[in-house]
Amino acid sequence: MATLGLVNIGALATGDLAVPRQDVESILVEGGRIAALGAASRTAARGADVVVDCRGTTVIPGLIDSHCHVVLGDYTPRQKTVDFLDSYVHGGITSVVSAGEGVHAPGRPHDPAASKALAIAAAKCFEHFHPNGMKVNAGSVVLEPGLTDQDFAEMAAHGVRHAKYGFGGYAHPRDGEPDVRRAQKHGLCVMSHSGGNSIPGSSPITHDVLLHLRPDVCGHVNGGTTSLDEEGLRTIVRETDMALQVVQAGNLRSALFIVAIAREAGALGRVCVASDTPTGTGVMPMGVLKSVCELASLGDLAPETVIALATGNNARAFRLATGTLAAGRPADLVVCDAPAASMAADALTAVARGDIPGISAVIVDGEVRVGRSRNTPLAKRLAAITGVAVAGAGH
Numbered sequence: 270m271a272t273l274g275l276v277n278i279g280a281l282a283t284g285d286l287a288v289p290r291q292d293v294e295s296i297l298v299e300g301g302r303i304a305a306l307g308a309a310s311r312t313a314a315r316g317a318d319v320v321v322d323c324r325g326t327t328v329i330p331g332l333i334d335s336h337c338h339v340v341l342g343d344y345t346p347r348q349k350t351v352d353f354l355d356s357y358v359h360g361g362i363t364s365v366v367s368a369g370e371g372v373h374a375p376g377r378p379h380d381p382a383a384s385k386a387l388a389i390a391a392a393k394c395f396e397h398f399h400p401n402g403m404k405v406n407a408g409s410v411v412l413e414p415g416l417t418d419q420d421f422a423e424m425a426a427h428g429v430r431h432a433k434y435g436f437g438g439y440a441h442p443r444d445g446e447p448d449v450r451r452a453q454k455h456g457l458c459v460m461s462h463s464g465g466n467s468i469p470g471s472s473p474i475t476h477d478v479l480l481h482l483r484p485d486v487c488g489h490v491n492g493g494t495t496s497l498d499e500e501g502l503r504t505i506v507r508e509t510d511m512a513l514q515v516v517q518a519g520n521l522r523s524a525l526f527i528v529a530i531a532r533e534a535g536a537l538g539r540v541c542v543a544s545d546t547p548t549g550t551g552v553m554p555m556g557v558l559k560s561v562c563e564l565a566s567l568g569d570l571a572p573e574t575v576i577a578l579a580t581g582n583n584a585r586a587f588r589l590a591t592g593t594l595a596a597g598r599p600a601d602l603v604v605c606d607a608p609a610a611s612m613a614a615d616a617l618t619a620v621a622r623g624d625i626p627g628i629s630a631v632i633v634d635g636e637v638r639v640g641r642s643r644n645t646p647l648a649k650r651l652a653a654i655t656g657v658a659v660a661g662a663g664h
């Protein structure tokens with residue numbers, strides 16, 4: 270496999286909330302993983318087979334959309350759109366986590382056998398299917414009454430790592446608590462729906478239900494799409510250690526409130542950013558990037574901190590290997606700069622102003638998948654890529 274070097278990096282967001290920004294001039298990638306970061310003289314990145322000259326621009330980890338409504342293939346039945354995952358890579362998203370294939374599967378089965386089968390099928394299909402390099406963490410079983418210990422053991426053995434709670438056939442949302450425990454016992458990361466009914470057929474999940482269910486992640490805790498009450502949110506932040514997922518397709522006022530109270534409580538490490546698309550809100554390739562800009566510009570957080578919420582925090586909450594830039598990690602990288610017309614001089618300052626940066630390269634496992642993004646605004650300074658032909662993007 271060809272080696273890859275990134276040189277002339279102007280700024281680096283690490284994805285690690287503890288050290289969200291580092292002065293790094295170059296990155297060397299070998300075998301799809303980051304081999305070295307630091308001064309160009311030390312990493313020898315300039316001598317790699319493929320060289321991305323960042324020309325003073327910013328490198329961030331590939332964004333993770335931890336709430337993505339995949340079913341099978343690169344197709345969303347909800348919006349009848351093909352190639353949306355391919356397009357999300359152009360929005361800087363290199364990994365997604367399925368929010369339960371059963372949620373949007375046409376004909377949505379409600380029996381445990383179908384729910385299990387669909388999760389296993391999705392996990393195995395997406396293990397081998399990477400649209401535009403996208404890592405699709407699929408195989409998220411929608412919890413249904415009747416799933417047994419043996420079912421969970423079988424799913425875990427076949428690559429199912431996640432579970433979604435909130436769209437099953439339970440009479441009351443509280444009734445699924447034993448199944449949440451069973452899924453967790455078998456190593457699955459459980460994300461619950463939070464807030465009002467987002468689609469016909471789902472039930473509202475209030476803060477006291479979440480406290481009873483104790484999932485690993487309170488999915489779209491800023492409402493999907495109707496927000497929870499503020500006191501309830503304070504209780505969740507104060508009295509639990511559940512991850513708090515805020516999404517683009519939720520309530521922005523509530524997202525800003527959650528980020529503020531989490532920061533106050535020293536719990537920013539639990540906040541993760543996702544899109545919750547494709548949904549009724551649409552197909553949004555820039556959904557995560559847009560949330561990052563909104564939370565940084567309106568929530569008074571440093572841009573590199575919000576980037577960590579959309580990368581390293583997602584990886585920690587959903588147990589993924591990606592999301593942070595450090596030696597040994599998969600080389601999922603985004604090169605970006607302030608958009609051409611921005612008052613900002615660089616990508617991080619643009620994010621702080623609420624301007625969506627222009628992406629000039631997206632790299633997955635050390636392979637350049639996207640040059641100039643077809644979705645973001647044009648970057649002021651474009652990365653120059655040598656040693657490989659990258660399909661040009663259209664503006």
Ligand SMILES: [Zn+2]
Binds near residue numbers: 336493545548
């Ligand atoms: Zn959702």
